[in-house]
Amino acid sequence: MSDISKTLTEWYASNKRDLPWRHTKNAYNIWVSEIILQQTRVNQGVNYYYRFIEKFPDIYSLANSDIDELLKIWQGLGYYSRAVNMHKTAKEIAKNCKGKFPDEYNELIKFKGIGDYTASAIASISFNKKTPVLDGNVFRVIARLFGISDSTQTKTGKKIYLDKTQQLMGNHNPEIFNQAVMEFGALQCVPKIPDCINCILNKVCFAYKNNRVNDLPVKKIKTKQRIRYFNYIYIKHKAYIFIEKRTKNDIWKLLYQIPLIETEKLLSIPELSRNKKWIEITKNTNPEIEENHIDMIHVLSHQIIHTRFYVIKISEINDYITSNYIKIHASGLSEYSMSVLLKKYFNLFNN
Numbered sequence: 001m002s003d004i005s006k007t008l009t010e011w012y013a014s015n016k017r018d019l020p021w022r023h024t025k026n027a028y029n030i031w032v033s034e035i036i037l038q039q040t041r042v043n044q045g046v047n048y049y050y051r052f053i054e055k056f057p058d059i060y061s062l063a064n065s066d067i068d069e070l071l072k073i074w075q076g077l078g079y080y081s082r083a084v085n086m087h088k089t090a091k092e093i094a095k096n097c098k099g100k101f102p103d104e105y106n107e108l109i110k111f112k113g114i115g116d117y118t119a120s121a122i123a124s125i126s127f128n129k130k131t132p133v134l135d136g137n138v139f140r141v142i143a144r145l146f147g148i149s150d151s152t153q154t155k156t157g158k159k160i161y162l163d164k165t166q167q168l169m170g171n172h173n174p175e176i177f178n179q180a181v182m183e184f185g186a187l188q189c190v191p192k193i194p195d196c197i198n199c200i201l202n203k204v205c206f207a208y209k210n211n212r213v214n215d216l217p218v219k220k221i222k223t224k225q226r227i228r229y230f231n232y233i234y235i236k237h238k239a240y241i242f243i244e245k246r247t248k249n250d251i252w253k254l255l256y257q258i259p260l261i262e263t264e265k266l267l268s269i270p271e272l273s274r275n276k277k278w279i280e281i282t283k284n285t286n287p288e289i290e291e292n293h294i295d296m297i298h299v300l301s302h303q304i305i306h307t308r309f310y311v312i313k314i315s316e317i318n319d320y321i322t323s324n325y326i327k328i329h330a331s332g333l334s335e336y337s338m339s340v341l342l343k344k345y346f347n348l349f350n351n
């Protein structure tokens with residue numbers, strides 16, 4: 001066991017990527033990088049990390065910021081609840097912990113958006129606590145090295161991986177060990193066709209010796225993607241347009257959007273004209289509907305969104321529009337944080 005850990009940490013010393021968060025042990029920076037890297041590739045995450053730290057260099061700057069400023073920085077990263085939770089946690093740490101992250105896993109995990117993985121990463125990297133980090137890369141390395149076929153999605157399965165990783169960590173420096181296993185999974189023991197022939201651990205690797213590399217770790221059961229239909233209404237009134245903030249517990253919470261009518265299928269103009277919300281929006285406005293609509297499909301990990309964009313010009317603004325939407329100058333649209341889907345639409349078709 002200890003030989004494997006030694007090999008991994010030596011491999012890490014000579015192969016690790018030079019990433020900005022590896023130049024610090026500051027818990028704030030480690031937290032920011034770990035949250036950004038959930039669901040985000042490292043290459044993309046690096047740019048977001050730089051922009052984030054430049055705008056919010058410490059916990060107080062983040063805690064005192066407006067959520068809209070944060071969402072603007074986060075724009076394009078997806079899973080916006082991560083940013084919303086970060087904002088809440090920053091406020092709590094600034095107010096109740098004198099701006100300092102606690103150094104224990106059990107305390108860290110109590111904060112919004114800090115799960116098992118992030119708490120272990122902060123505790124081990126910033127405070128040198130012996131808390132193994134279990135991310136997708138680590139699960140894969142451990143499953144293959146030791147021939148573990150248990151699912152990572154069950155409590156019992158997780159415990160098996162945790163115990164094995166803890167044993168492997170032994171008395172090695174937790175910060176270095178955790179980063180070494182994660183990096184080994186990211187660069188060497190990759191999901192598809194790893195270069196096992198040239199791997200430094202092939203002599204001790206269960207999966208390689210037993211021809212099980214492609215079977216381990218056991219594949220996750222794919223969750224069914226929800227199909228949704230969004231009819232967007234881009235309302236223009238002279239030099240102005242109308243937007244709203246998404247406030248419900250749903251995708252893109254707190255981001256802005258143009259008026260939206262969600263339906264069971266995409267609507268044609270005759271179908272739209274019978275829709276209650278459309279009737280409210282267009283009542284007494286002398287609407288002029290542009291004949292050609294734009295259709296786009298937007299795929300998220302758990303949802304497929306079929307979208308249709310209608311553009312209407314109105315000469316009058318009715319009470320419904322005034323009470324439900326925010327009137328902004330069309331040239332100021334880019335100041336509002338929006339989903340990647342809407343950004344794409346405006347970049348491609350708004351001229």
Ligand code: SF4
Nearest residue numbers: 189194196199205208
């Ligand atoms: S031999 Fe192959 S499967 Fe085993 S640790 Fe190395 S890269 Fe991963």
